[in-house]
Amino acid sequence: MTKKTSIGNYLFTRLQEMGIGHIFGVPGDFTLQMLDQIDEVDGLNFVGNCNELNSAYAADGYARLNRISAMITTYGVGDLSALCGVAGACAENVPMVFISGAPPLYAMEGRLRIHHSLAEGNFDNVMNSVREFTVAQTRLTPANAAFEIDRILKICWIERQPVFIQIPSNISHLLIDAPQGPLDLSIPQSDSESLESALALVLKHLQLAERPAVLIDMDVDRTGYTDALVRLVEKYKIPYASFRSGKAILSEASPLFAGIYNGAASEPQVREIIEQSDCLFVTAPSFVEASTLQFIDQMPAETVVSIRGHSSTIGGEVFEGVMAGELISRLADSIEERPEPSVAVQDQTVQPVGVEASRSLTQSRFWPIMGNFFEEGDVILAENGTSNIALTGVKLPEGVSYLSQMVWGAIGYTLPALLGTIMARPERRQILFIGDGSFQLTAQELSTILREGLKPIIFLINNRGYTIERYIQGMKATYNDVANWDYTALMKVFAPEMEAFTASVKTEGELASVLEQCVKQDCASFIEVHLDPFDAPEPLKIFGPKTAELDYGSRRGPRK
Incomplete structure (x- = not known):
């Protein structure tokens, strides 16, 4: 079933369905009709920023607590001003819908010389620049709008990466036939055979291990399996540490929290728990600097369980099509509860600092x-x-x-x-x-x-x-x-x-x-x-x- 709606209304309704309540951006002449359309969608508001770079940073922060965000800029000058912030979201797996109000469709198709461009009729160069820092891109037309909007938004949701939508300024009010149902935001399920094989192998490693441990990075939060990982570590009493880029994703107040792992610069307790583990779960590591990678290379492959969004490597064997959340959740369901951890984590409570009123701050x-x-x-x-x-x-x-x-x-x-x-x-x-x-x-x-x-x-x-x-x-x-x-x-x-x-x-x-x-x-x-x-x-x-x-x-x- 389809219904008649405008291209702009369809896009903004879809964003609202995904849980987005605010769109950040800077007005420009190619975006003004679109900005008027935001008011047509209940629960959706435009937040004007001082510049486009700040729009991207604001959208990035919004997505880290809201799971997804959106921003609007005007073609060329706005897009490229925002690009540094979009690249940051790309580097850190932050899902952001980057919407650009582009010149009218007839101007682009006719290669007209127009402002906010290089005035040589090329309207692909901006798209090509943004392409390097987004996982999917599209230029909407009345013919493709409904399909392309849904395609791009679902890729953003699944891949947890920025996407780019160019909307020519003269089409956002045009009516199209659009699907009536809500956007399907279901996450693809694991390949059943791969999941069962991976689960059996990781259970075997875990049950034989005397010193299991978990090392956390930011993608635990980005890909949405924090709760499942909490169930696993609490049920099996597995000590855990985090990279600096994974700080506080799992509770730092838990007695199972060992500290921050930063290679050779780590506290002795953290290095011992992580580097001497005989079953180390490494969850989507980004390895910002080489020092944190060195110990992984030196560990026997059979002791490392590396879990990423869509694949896992267990004991050196790669399992494609195994969703991280599904594997961790099944693992937490399958293990028996343990009364205490096999490796004790020393209490890290720091005594409060006594304030010396006249002492200069250091x-x-x-x-x-x-x-x-x-x-x-x-x-x-x-x-x-x-x-x-x-x-x-x-x-x-x-x-x-x-x-x-x-x-x-x-x-x-x-x-x-x-x-x-x-x-x-x-x-x-x-x-x-x-x-x-x-x-x-x-x-x-x-x-x-x-x-x-x-x-x-x-x-x-x-x-x-x-x-x-x-x-x-x-x-x-x-x-x-x-x-x-x-x-x-x-x-x-x-x-x-x-x-x-x-x-x-x-x-x-x-x-x-x-x-x-x-x-x-x-x-x-x-x-x-x-x-x-x-x-x-x-x-x-x-x-x-x-x-x-x-x-x-x-x-x-x-x-x-």
């Missing part, structure tokens, strides 16, 4: 103090640099969602991503840590957060520049300095009519007082934290020289 004490501030259910965003590196080692409460961009690593990502995460989960307390250098890249999106009446707690780490880069190269070089803005004044600059709580702290006593005050506020909070430019978390002091060696080689030029 990296070594600021982050443990903040660890005591976090609560169950918080959403914590950590910008690349000192914030993410320091918070990696902070054990988080139950139910915390932790967002960072470990693979793509674009600085400035987290502020617009915060807009997306709050739009996705407004009922949860949301806390951002961002350095001054990163903040300056995307600062204007703070105005959108305030315009929308949102109430995050933002900690601006003011250490006068790029501390992480200082520890790689140029400790005192001017290229690692940034202008010292009056950061707290920006709240009034961006939203002069809005109430906001602001503070600037330099001592532990000032920080303690401000933390006590900000939790009582019913408004956005912006807290500037002053730290020494040459102070750094201990892991960063190790990370910097190792990165320099990776980037420049052991015979690099002199470090300044």
